Amino acid sequence: xxxxxxxxxxxxxxxxxxxxxxxxxxxxxxxxxxxxxxxxxxxxxxxxxxxxxxxxxxxxxxxxxxxxxxxxxxxxxxxxxxxxxxxxxxxxxxxxxxxxxxxxxxxxxxxxxxxxxxxxxxxxxxxxxxxxxxxxxxxxxxxxxxxxxxxxxxxxxxxxxxxxxxxxxxxxxxxxxxxxxxxxxxxxxxxxxxxxxxxxxxxxxxxxxxxxxxxxxxxxxxxxx
Amino acid sequence: xxxxxxxxxxxxxxxxxxxxxxxxxxxxxxxxxxxxxxxxxxxxxxxxxxxxxxxxxxxxxxxxxxxxxxxxxxxxxxxxxxxxxxxxxxxxxxxxxxxxxxxxxxxxxxxxxxxxxxxxxxxxxxxxxxxxxxxxxxxxxxxxxxxxxxxxxxxxxxxxxxxxxxxxxxxxxxxxxxxxxxxxxxxxxxxxxxxxxxxxxxxxxxxxxxxxxxxxxxxxxxxxxxxxxxxxxxxxxxxxxxxxxxxxxxxxxxxxxxxxxxxxxxxxxxxxxxxxxxxxxxxxxxxxxxxxxxxxxxxxxxxxxxxxxxxxxxxxxxxxxxxxxxxxxxx
Numbered sequence: 001x002x003x004x005x006x007x008x009x010x011x012x013x014x015x016x017x018x019x020x021x022x023x024x025x026x027x028x029x030x031x032x033x034x035x036x037x038x039x040x041x042x043x044x045x046x047x048x049x050x051x052x053x054x055x056x057x058x059x060x061x062x063x064x065x066x067x068x069x070x071x072x073x074x075x076x077x078x079x080x081x082x083x084x085x086x087x088x089x090x091x092x093x094x095x096x097x098x099x100x101x102x103x104x105x106x107x108x109x110x111x112x113x114x115x116x117x118x119x120x121x122x123x124x125x126x127x128x129x130x131x132x133x134x135x136x137x138x139x140x141x142x143x144x145x146x147x148x149x150x151x152x153x154x155x156x157x158x159x160x161x162x163x164x165x166x167x168x169x170x171x172x173x174x175x176x177x178x179x180x181x182x183x184x185x186x187x188x189x190x191x192x193x194x195x196x197x198x199x200x201x202x203x204x205x206x207x208x209x210x211x212x213x214x215x216x217x218x219x220x221x222x223x224x225x
Numbered sequence: 226x227x228x229x230x231x232x233x234x235x236x237x238x239x240x241x242x243x244x245x246x247x248x249x250x251x252x253x254x255x256x257x258x259x260x261x262x263x264x265x266x267x268x269x270x271x272x273x274x275x276x277x278x279x280x281x282x283x284x285x286x287x288x289x290x291x292x293x294x295x296x297x298x299x300x301x302x303x304x305x306x307x308x309x310x311x312x313x314x315x316x317x318x319x320x321x322x323x324x325x326x327x328x329x330x331x332x333x334x335x336x337x338x339x340x341x342x343x344x345x346x347x348x349x350x351x352x353x354x355x356x357x358x359x360x361x362x363x364x365x366x367x368x369x370x371x372x373x374x375x376x377x378x379x380x381x382x383x384x385x386x387x388x389x390x391x392x393x394x395x396x397x398x399x400x401x402x403x404x405x406x407x408x409x410x411x412x413x414x415x416x417x418x419x420x421x422x423x424x425x426x427x428x429x430x431x432x433x434x435x436x437x438x439x440x441x442x443x444x445x446x447x448x449x450x451x452x453x454x455x456x457x458x459x460x461x462x463x464x465x466x467x468x469x470x471x472x473x474x475x476x477x478x479x480x481x482x483x484x485x486x487x488x489x490x491x492x493x494x495x496x497x498x499x500x501x502x503x504x505x506x507x508x509x510x511x512x513x514x515x516x517x518x519x520x521x522x523x524x525x526x527x528x529x530x531x532x533x534x535x536x537x538x539x540x541x542x543x544x545x546x547x548x549x550x551x552x553x554x555x556x
Contacts, residue, residue, distance in 0.1 A: 049464065049555070051464075051554070051555045051556065072468075072469075075463070075466045075467055075468040075469075075471075076466065076468075077466075078463075078464060078465065078466040079465075079466035081466075083464060083465075089457075089460075089461050089464075091457075091458050091461065102461075102462060102465055103465045103466065105261075106462060106465050106466055106467045106471060107466065108254060108257025108258065108260075108261065109257070110256075110257070111260075150465075
């Protein structure tokens, strides 16, 4: 599903954020990405979401070779990704419902389907009765769950999360990770960048570790395509 | 086969399920596109009305910028309709040779009347001229000491065009006629008036262009601020897969609304000023014995004014989007 082949990313000024990274994540897998801040976790996620372009090597996501993607194809490519941010990136002047509906509106779904699917997603994260609230009226954990509902409302093939528990206490963090596990169980490919090593250790998933832009250990599981 | 869509008329050729789905998709995409246009239009208007003071400042600037050239245009078209009334003033008098028979004079008049550059030509015989002259002075020929009529017959020509170069061309033709002894024309003031109107017209055009650029800049700046204040939102929706057109659409509609409101406000201002100036202008023109003919903005003029306002505002919005949307890429 996500295939890095000798991918490097050099920023202007010569700083190399990723060097020759090869990482293969199969369909339906759940993988944690760890490393110190500055190790290249965010850069790796930005390459997958096509915010940044790889300097060399090949990156294939959901069957598409990202370096060959035209500018006009990027929006449609991104619609197959669900992205959860550390600071959840909700629109503060809109309701919880409108925030979660956004990916469906962008994709041009019919209003009837939008209502049904937004309710389903909010139900999944346990916030159905908060749909008329504004994000500012919710706690940090609830805001993060709204962000997750927005990421999964379109049932994306791939779910990406950048430090989704960065601002949450251990109890809430466990709940959030449990949510990701649930989505993974129904077939979604999940990649979570996190430095919460204690939490990751308790969950039994593959861990890819970045250090200074290099991938340290990728015990390979599943089949290579 | 297609139990999903029972309302659709059945086609003669069997259609595969995938073809059906593709058609459904195409229709769905079109209605989604229309829906988003409708939503953007209403949401942009709501946004604009939610900040009435700051948005009013923008469309008032648009209105005032458009009012000035429109008023000049109105004044100019009023003046032009006046000069049409004065068309008679630009006549040419042809004095014919003494003793030319009236039949020849009549024939020449008909020939001149038939020319395209002549609006009207009429013949004044020597006798008519003499009678009219005596009536004007209220005396008879004996008192003047004349036994014969000393006046020649004449033809009065009213040119069709008041354009000075065309008038000169007509004058050359007339001077070439063998029966014509002398030509008197009263054209200098018309020439002067025309040149004056041309000058005013250039000034108005320049002013309109300058103020059009002002509208462009004002709307561009307003849209730039709107983009600036929603930069985070733009970043988020781009990451959620919004196309460039989807991102631009609300701002394009914002431009359209500013243009429409500005145009309507300009129309109200122009009409108010024209109404305000009507009676003093009538009084002023009456002192010259002229009939006041203050024009109002007609349907077409109003439409042009509002469409021009929308057009310039749209251009301003596009310039702002072109320059500032790049700054709102996801990070």
